[in-house]
Amino acid sequence: MSTIVRKSPLPRYYQLKEIMREKIRNGEWKPGDLIPSERELGEQYGISRMTARQAITELVNEGLFYREQGKGTFVSRRKITQQLIHLTGFTEDMKARGQQPGTRVLSAEMRPADEAVAERLRIKPGLQIFRLHRLRLADGEPLAIEVSHISFIGCEKLLEEDLEHNSLYRLLETKYGLPLLEADQELEAGLIGSEEAQYLKVPVGSPALFTRRVTYTERNQPIEYASSVYCGNKYVFYTHMKREQLLS
Amino acid sequence: MSTIVRKSPLPRYYQLKEIMREKIRNGEWKPGDLIPSERELGEQYGISRMTARQAITELVNEGLFYREQGKGTFVSRRKITQQLIHLTGFTEDMKARGQQPGTRVLSAEMRPADEAVAERLRIKPGLQIFRLHRLRLADGEPLAIEVSHISFIGCEKLLEEDLEHNSLYRLLETKYGLPLLEADQELEAGLIGSEEAQYLKVPVGSPALFTRRVTYTERNQPIEYASSVYCGNKYVFYTHMKREQLLS
């Protein structure tokens, strides 16, 4: 099937990346597996070894593979690549993990910001903001509950969007011209409460991961304050930390 | 000085990386500057364009440069980079939070690496590594239990260190010459088990934040694998995320 061609608008190494990502998604390649050698992949798909190597290298940088000299290239045990550089919403996050994101909108409305939210968004309390309450699914299973508060001029237009089938972040960036550049996030362990238990279909007192996030657009303008409750036993948060290297 | 030679034990692209880093450090190249083209750098240092390109690519991945097709490669304008991307051990972390760190060593020994640890450290199972089991305190109160596995040549010398009054990370960096440059960390919510409950003096079933971290030194060599259990109601994990953006 998946043949790599020259006429395609997409680069060959990119096509191979997608092919390999798919092999991981559908389970053909499992964590810990040895993947074919660079020479082998090149021959198999009719591309040169260096082109295959480029595809592999990028997936290594994304954390999907790791190499061992003299032995080969392997699929990482940890499935993910939440690069610090990349700021992802739920939809992109799930896709990167190889799971199918899903959403059920529980409510969407304009309402005045309360004290706590207003402080995070750096606006006056009582100002009308868009509030979105969503149940988040992964492969059809409830994974998290998320409440987003969004504040920008014209945010009431969001009421007319189909937010079950569109990524909120994608909409903000493409349709509303609001690039999401940075975010501050807090993570804390807790327990599932009675209300969340119903939505998430887990017992009260199950482990829960609480996250609170403020997302910023240009000029460090806060756009969104989101607080989420993740099922503790279904979600792992990955982060990559780097020490400033120039000062060694 | 900066000539790139073949006989050097270090690869040419790596030498060029160091040269370019130095140019940034000493201010010869400032944020926003256009650096010489790939061909130019290759000619200048007597290496091929692709080799120069490899050096640049890695620094782009590290965030020092960004490229614009048709225009050239530029030094990044990085606003923050200082405190949020830094990599801290428990001691530094607590001081930054304004709390007094404390440590009780529960055990310190050399023991063979089991399968799971060996994979994270990319060594052979059964190899002798240093294992450190510590109870971590904040302002005198138990906060977390941490198990560190450390693997480098000569790591058995750590047995003689006073690890109740010295930061492990600080020792590794200063005394053993092992700069800790990057880390991959996983966070997951869970519940306190019976063994941890005793040490942490909280009820079984309390919320817990589990973290697993692999710390890397130069050349992406894994040095430490640490897994910790934090009291969920006493600890919040902060992270800052940034999307790559070209501001010209």
Place this chain on the structure above:
DNA sequence: CCGGTATAGTGGTATATACAACTATCGAAG
């Protein structure tokens, strides 16, 4: 049985080359 050693296979580094895609600039044509 143990320990070299030869070998084949892997990723790592490096070069030379070619063309595509994109950007800026300059000059000619309208």
Place this chain on the structure above:
DNA sequence: CTTCGATAGTTGTATATACCACTATACCGG
């Protein structure tokens, strides 16, 4: 004046080739 086009310079993609460094295995000799 504006617009189009040529052009030169940049990064992006792709190939072919070569050798190095490292690993595992099999085989041979002690």
